[in-house]
Every structure is written in structure tokens, then in C-alpha cells.
Amino acid sequence: MADDTALAFQHPEARSRAGGGAPIHDRISLRDHIVEVEIGAFQPERGRTQRICFNVVVEVDKPDTRADDVDRILSYDTITDAIAAELKAERINLLETLADRIAARILAAPQALRCFVRIEKLDRGPGALGVEIVRSAADRPVAADAAETPRPLIVLLSNDAIASPHLTGWLDQLAARLPVVLTVGAAQGAVPRSASPAAQRRIDLLAIEQNAWILAGRDRRCLVVNTRTELDWAMRHGQMTVWAPSKIVLDSPGAPSVRAGDAPALAAWFADRMQARALLAIGPDAPDTALPLVRADPAADRLPDSP
Template identity: 45%
Template sequence: MEHPDRIFLRDHVLSAEIGAFQSERGHAQRLRFNLTVDLRDTVAGAGDHVDLVLSYDVLTQAVETALADQRYNLVETLAERIAAEVLAHPRAACIAVTVEKLDRGPGALGVSILRHRGRVAATGVAAPVSILLHAPGAALPEGAVVILPQVAAEPTGGPHARRLALLALDRAAWTLGGDLAVEVAETRTELDAAIQLCQPVIWAPTRLAMDAEAAGQTPAALAFWLAGRLGAGRIDVAGPAADPLPTVPDGLDVTVARVVPATA
């Protein structure tokens, strides 16, 4: 049996904050990445044209995208995310991913996984997606839409104010999910799955956004942050027509529109 053609990335070392222990929070540690990809087609037919092969940049970008997406407790989860990123490309058939922590012991500690195309959910969003800042009485849209309740958290001070604000949004999300009989998502994988099925999903933001200070803590700020992550083209804001619409951050290509709820 012939072995498939392969490309690889070896001994790629980056620093990132990762880990489930409290001692690992707030401190970057070195991670070493090794990726080997079995190609669907032989490179013999590429004719020395770079556009006809799987670029090595796909491997490095998969690592960078996964690290930028969220803070991870487990290297296992990070490895899965990297595998899904690479296998979203049609020229990739199978991938082996090894992620090692270099600063947690006398040697390298890590995980190796092997994933095949078709057995891992790709992370690329196949359907257009919008975001709805929900208010009571707002109609539930059809298609791929991420719903975020507009709830103003009670003002608090201290080092845990942002966490409390996000947890208030989580509580509102789960309550709204029960009221509307709509699934609630906490992870990027759950969001991507709903988007690929072209169905609405309510986002409970704490798990994804807690360690991303740039995400902010208000519904509008979180909506813009998530729009950038998902490539959402539109944010609908439910509320009275007289209320001002949030300003789109510089560099974000998204349309903001008003939705007037039936009870407004």
C-alpha cells in the first residue's frame, strides 16, 4: 500500500496562556506544535504551481487562528481546533497534531491526535450568518443567526465586575433559550454547528469571551467581537426606533440595522 504525499510543520514554538490550573492563568507558557497532513491528491500533478498544492501557510495559520479564537484549558481542545481548521481545506485528507507544553515539567507534556477528513466538523462557516441583539417581543429570524439578549448587568466594581456582567448575560441566554425553545451555545464548535445547519442559536458568552478582554462586556461590544470572529455580515438590534444604534468599530465590515419588536 502506497503512503499518501504529506506536508508537515515541525517544532513550531509559540507562547500562549493555557491551562486549567489557577497557577497557569495570567502567565504565558511555551507550546510546541508538530503537524503532519496527508494530502488527498499527489503533488505530482501540481506542475510546480503553488496554487495547486496545500500551502504550508495553512498549517501555521491554523495554529494562529486556534490560539486567537479563545483561551484553552486543555491542549487536547486546542489540538482538536487546529485539526478542524486544517481539515476544512479540500486538499487535506488526514492530519496528525501534537501539542506540547514545554514549561510545566522536566520534559515536554502534551497530546497527539489523528483526525480524518469527514470525521471532524470543519470550523469554516458555510452559511451567511447574522447576529441579533434580542429584546422582548422581537421576532425570531430564520436561517443562521446568533442571538444575544440585551441585558444590562447591575453595576459592580472590583476585579470581578466583568465576569459578573458576562455571567448575567449567560443567565439571560439560558432563560431566553427556555422561553423560545432554542438551543444555547457556549463554545465556538456549538456556534459553528448551528450556523452550518442554518438555524438560530442563543449565545451564552462567558466561556468564549471571558479571557478575551477585547470582547468587552456589553451586548453590543460582544456582538461586534463575535461578528469579527464568525464573519457575520449583519447585526440586527431589537428595540425602539428612537434608540441610537451602536457604532461599528473601525476595521469591521458589518451592517447594523434596527428591528422594532412587536411590543416596543
């Protein structure tokens, strides 16, 4: 497989010699495509961009070129769109993860047979640091039925709601409306200040997560989670959760501000990302959202009947 990967980026003549004259597939390729993006697992790579170079080769079914019909071939845009979509979806730590996701997107096209992806960081050392992978159409996972994806009710709890004597009763009522994900703002009290915007963002996120743990301490049904994998598992298994936002926010380009007063906007952004069925706000502040929105009075012991 290593030889296949190396040969994928060679001239067709070299591939033909290596194959002993056996038939080889047609290919389309993208060479030396450089994008400046924030990526990397190490702290010095956060909050700054670096140049990433992409080389992609896709083996394809031999098209019927007699019709000269662009709809019958695999477009070059399939490759560039796959790269752009994965870079936009979330901030990624590992080149291996990015390469695998790009290959999966490309292989979703019916014409694609095998995909070779080489990604290199150009600014991390004296040379190019990178990975190379090969994936085949046989590696494509079976797509899950979209109807099986849980659509949670997102609940925004104000600090007064967290401290309310009605909390246990509300959770009893919400337990009948699962899947439910609870969100909170920053804990009460002064949040430490930093002159560094990157440091301040993490401090603000930690203040929210402190509040998530305060809520968890009030009722054992409130399970604090911070990854999409944990959220999906909990929703599928009937577990109410409290969202700890650091990982998803830091890994998501375009995430909103996370200061204490921004809890409604953050909850609305998260609800949209989770494809929530509705958003329930218990407290004085309600987010601006296109989703169905229900307000609940924190002084009342009963929540609205819907959603």
C-alpha cells in the same frame, strides 16, 4: 495506529524498515514550532500565556515535481496558517481539541492524505506535557451548506426595555422573526469591584448573566444559553434565546470590554461573530456596527417592521 503515530516523527529510513519495503507516502513537516499563547482548562492557566510546541507531519499525494510548480504541492504555509487560525479563532481549553481542529484544517487541502499532530506544553511541569493524534482524509466531515447556517436577528435590550410592560408584546412580534437572540447589559445596581482585572472581568460578565436570568424570569420563551452549540441548536429549532456571554467572551481572543456601559459594543461584537442578519436596539443606546441597525423606542408598543 500508535506505531503509525510514533513512526510519523521518525526518519524516513525507520519508516521504510517498519513498512517492510512497502511504498510510503511523501511527507511535509513542521518541527519544533513554538508559540506563546493562552490555553488550558485550569484557572492558573487563564490570564497568562505559556509556550506551546507544535510538530506536524502531513502525508501527501506524490506531486509531479517536473513542472517545479508551487501551486501543485501542499505548502508549508498550510500547516502554519492552520495553527495560527485555530489559535486566533477562540481560546481553547484542551490540547486534544486544538490538535483535532488543526488536523481538520490541514486535511481540507486536497493533497493531504493523513495528518499527524503533536502538541506539547513546555511550561506546565518538569517536562513537556502533550498529546499526539493522527487523522486521515477519510475522517473529513462533509461540509455543511453555508446557506443552512441560521443568520439571527440580534436584539439589544436596555434595562428599561426589560422592565417595560411592552416586553411580552415585543416578544410576540419577535417570535415571527426567528431566529432571534436577545442580549442585555449588566443588571441595575452597583457591581462589586476587584483590584484584579481578571476577577473584575468575570464579575462584570456575571452581572450581565444575572440580567439575562432576570429577563428569562419575565417570559418563559427566553431561554438562557452560553455556548455556540446551544445557540445553533436553538436557532435551528425555532427557540428564542438570551445570550449568557461568559464562556464565549472568555474563550475568544480580542473580545471587547464587558463593563455595564459596554453592552452596545459587546452586542455588536457578538452580532458580527454570529453573522447576524441585523441588530435591533430597544433603548437609548445603539452600537456602532456595520450590520443593518434598527432603533426601537422603548416607550412604543410596536417594534419597527424591519428587519
